[in-house]
Amino acid sequence: MAVAQLNEYAQRERAVLTYEDVGSVGLDHIKTFTVRAVVNGKPYPDGVGKTKKEAKLNAAAKALSVLSKGTIDPTEKTAEASPAPAHQTGITQANYTCWLNEYSHQERVAIRAVETTRLGPTGATQCCRFVVGDKEYPAATGRTKKDAKEEAAKLVHQEICGSNTTEAADKDQNTGNSLNETSIESRFTSDFVPMECLGSGGFGSVYKAKHKLLEKNFAVKIVCCEETSLREAGTLSDLLHPNIVRYYTSWMEDSGYQGDSESTESSAGYSSLPTSTNSSAKHLYIQLELCDTKTLKEWIEEKNTESLQDSRRREEGLSIAQQIVSGVEYIHYKKHIHRDLKPDNILFGLGGEVKIGDFGLVTRDDDDDALIDRTKDCGTESYMAPEQNKKNYDRKVDIFALGLIFLEIFWKVSTGHERDVVLRDARRQNLPKDFLWTFPKESQIMKLMLREKPEERPEASEVQAELEKTFNAHNEHQRNATV
Template sequence: MATKNYVAELNEYAQRNRLKLKYEYLGSDGPDHNKVFSQKAIIDGKDYPKGVGKTKKDAKVKAAENALRCLLDGKCQDLTENAAEASTSAETDINFICWLNEYGQRNRLTIKPMETTRPGPNNAIPWCSFMVGEKEYPAVSGKTAREAKEEAAKLVYDIINGNKTTDEDAKDKNVGNGQNEMPTVSRFTSEFEPLEHLGKGAFGSVYKVKDKQLKIEYAVKIGCYKEKSLREVRTLSDLFHRNIVRYYTFWMQDTGYDESCGPTTKFLYIQMELCAKNTLRDWIDEKNKESVQNLKRREESLRIAQEIVCGVEYIHSRNHIHRDLKPANIMFGVEGEVKIGDFGLVTSDDDDEERTVCKGTPSYMAPEQRKYDRKVDMFALGLIFFELLWKLSTGSERAKIWPDVRRQRFPEEFSVTFTKEKQIINSLLSEKPEDRPDASAVKAELEEWTQIFNSHKASHQENQTV
C-alpha cells in the first residue's frame, strides 16, 4: 500500500467522476531543521482530512491517501483521528525549546524560562513556565528540571498554534501560575490557608500559611512585582544552607492578598521556610532588659555569631553580597538555629554596575559609600557581634556609643571583659575593606576561641565543685 501513487489515483478518480479537485497547503510547524508540513485535498468544495509529512510532497501524498480512503471506504472519522495521531507523532520529533527560541528571534521577543521547585510528597518537584515578550504562559511540572522545561515549551507551542487553550491546560497539566486566563489569586487561597500576618516591610507583607494538602506551615512573602524583585528569588533559589532561610518557589499573579499595587503591576509571591516569629533584634532587646551582663549571654552570643558567619561564608562562596545584614534580618529556625533572610538588596560580587550605589541600613552600613565588595557584609557582622555581647539598656545609650563603636572605640569595660571578642570585632570594623578578614578566617577564629572559652568554663565549674 505504501508503494501506491495516491496523488495519481485521486486525480483519476476525480476525472472519472467529473469532480473538481484541488490541494490546499496548510503551512508548516517546527524549526527550520525539523519542519512538519500539512496539506489537505478539497473535492467539489468539501475538505478532507489533512495529510502531514516531513516535506510538502509527503504531506500531499498523505492528503490524497486520506481523501481516497474517505471516498472509497467511508472511513473519514477514523482518518480524522489517525491524522491527529500522525500530527502528534510528528510533533514528538520537534525540539520545542529550540522552536520557542527561534520563534522569539523571528518575532523579536525575549524568551525567559522561569524555573522553580515546589514541595512534593517526598521531595521538591521541578516546575517551569516561559515569559514570551510580556506574556507569561502557565507553569508545568516534570520529573526533572529538563522535562519541566521541555513540557513548558511544548505548552507554549500548543497555545501559539491553537492546539490548546490555557483553560484546557489548567485541567490537563495542573497549571501553576497562568496569567489573565485563570483567577490567579486562587493559587494563594486555594493551596494555602492564611494563618497570621507576620509583618510588613518595604517589599510588602509576610504571612504564615498552611499548605492545605501537605499540612505543613510556610511563610509567603507578597509584594508588588518589579524586575529587580526577581533578584531575591534568583538568589534564594541559588542558596541551600542550614543558616539561610530556605526557599521553595515563587509565582506571579494579577491580584494580591490584602495588598495594593499600581493598576498594571503584578504581584510576586515567594514561598519560604517558616521561621520563629522573634528575630535576632528581639533576642538582643530581651537580653538588654536583664539586670546584669552574664556569662550565659556571652556563651549564646558566640554560638549565634558562629552560625551567622557560617551563613555569610556560604553566601559569599556563591558569589553574592547580602548588603543588608542586621539583627532584624536574622531569624531562628524551629531548632533555634540562625537563619539569615531578606535578600532584597542582594547583588553579585562581580557586578560593578550594580554596586556603584551603596544600599542598606545606615547604622550597619560600611564606610565605603560607592565602590564596594563582599567586605561590606563583614563590617556589618562586626557591629552585630558587638551588639550580641554588650548590654545597651536604652536607645539613647546605643545612639551615644554607636558612632564610637563604628570607629573601633569601645567602652572600657567591654575591652576588659571581652578581650578576644574585641580583637575579632576590631578587625571586622577596619575602615579599609582590604584590612577586614573574610568570612572563612572569622569562622576559624571563632571556632578556636569557642573551644578555648568552653574549656575555661569547664575548668571553672570543676574548681567550684571541688
C-alpha cells in the same frame, strides 16, 4: 516563560506533566532537536529548536496554545515549530526585561546588560545588548536607557522563544485569549490556607499559611513582581544552608492576596522590598521556611533588660555569632553580597537555630565584577560600611556590618541613645573600654572586622575560624571552673 507557565498550569490542575525527547536530525553542528509535552498522558504538538532547551520552550508554548484555546487536537503533531504568541510566554507589551529576568532565574543562567551611548547627528542614542550565559545577543537602541534595554530584551526573547509576533500578541491581548484568564483561581488560596499575617508594609506582605496537601506550615511572601524581587527569589533558590531561611518555590499571579494585613508593620526579617501602587501589576509569591517571629533585634533587647552582663549572654552570643558568620561565609562562597545585614533581618528557626533572611538588596560578587559600579548607599545606614557611600565595593561590606552586630550581641546597653553612641564610636574602631577587657578575644576579631579599608578586613571564613577558637576556649574555661 512558557515552561514556567505550563508547570504552573500542571500544578494548579493536579496534572502530570512530562517531556518526551523525540530525537534529533542533522549533522552535529546543525542539529535540530524535537521535544514533546505530555499532559496526563496526552501528547501535544512537537516543538523543535536548535537546542533541546529551545525545543522544550517551543513544545511548552504549543501545549499552552492548545490548553488556552482548545482548538487543536492534542494528538496532532507538527513537523516544525510555529512562533509562540507573546502572551503564551508570559510577555505583555513593554515587559520583555521582566521576562528575561524570570528566564534567568528559571534556567539558572547569568544575564548581563552591556550599555553604551552613541553620538550621532541628531544627538545621543542609548544602546544595549545582553549576554545570557556565554552567548551574546544582538544590540538594540532607544531614546532612553530603559527603551534600549527593553528592545535588547525583546531581541533575546525572539531568538530564544522563536517569537517575532508583536502584532499577534497585541491581537491576543485585545481578544483576551490567555491561559491566566481561563483559570482565575489563585494558586495561593487553592494550595494554601492563609492563617495569619506575619508582616506587612511598604515591602508587601508575609503570611503564615498551611499547605493543604502537605499539611505543613510555611511563610508565603507576596510582593510586586519587579527586578529586585525576582533577583531575591533567584538568589534564595541558589542557597541551601542551615543558617539561611530556606526557599521552596515561587510563582506569579495577576494580583496580590487581599487578606488581613494589619497584624504587624514589621516584616519579621523576611523582606523589605517595595510594593507597587499599580493594581494591574503582577505579584510574585515566594514560599519560604516558617521561622519564629522573634528576631535577633528582639533577643538583644531582651538581654539588655537584664540587670547584669552575665556569662550566659556571652555563651549564647558566641553560638549565635558562629551561626551568623557560617551563613555569611556560604553566601560569599556562592558569590553573593547580602548588603543589608542587621539584627532585624536575622531570625530564629522553629528549633532555635539562626536564620539569615531578607535578601531584597542582594547583589552578585563575581570576581570579574570587582570594578563594576554598584548602587551606592544601598542598605541600612547605621550598619553600612564606609565604602558603601561609593559605587565600588565588594563582599567586605558584609564583614563590617557583622562587626557591629557582634558588638550588639555581646554588649549590654541601657538606652537607645547609649546604643547609638556605642555603634557610632565602634565605626571608628573605638570599642567601650570595659568591653575590651571583658571580651579580649572577641575585641580583637571585631577590630579587624571594623577596619576602614575593606582589604584589611578578614574574610568570613577567617572570622568563623577565630570565633570557633574563642568558643572552644570559653567552654574549656567553663569546664575548668566547675571542676
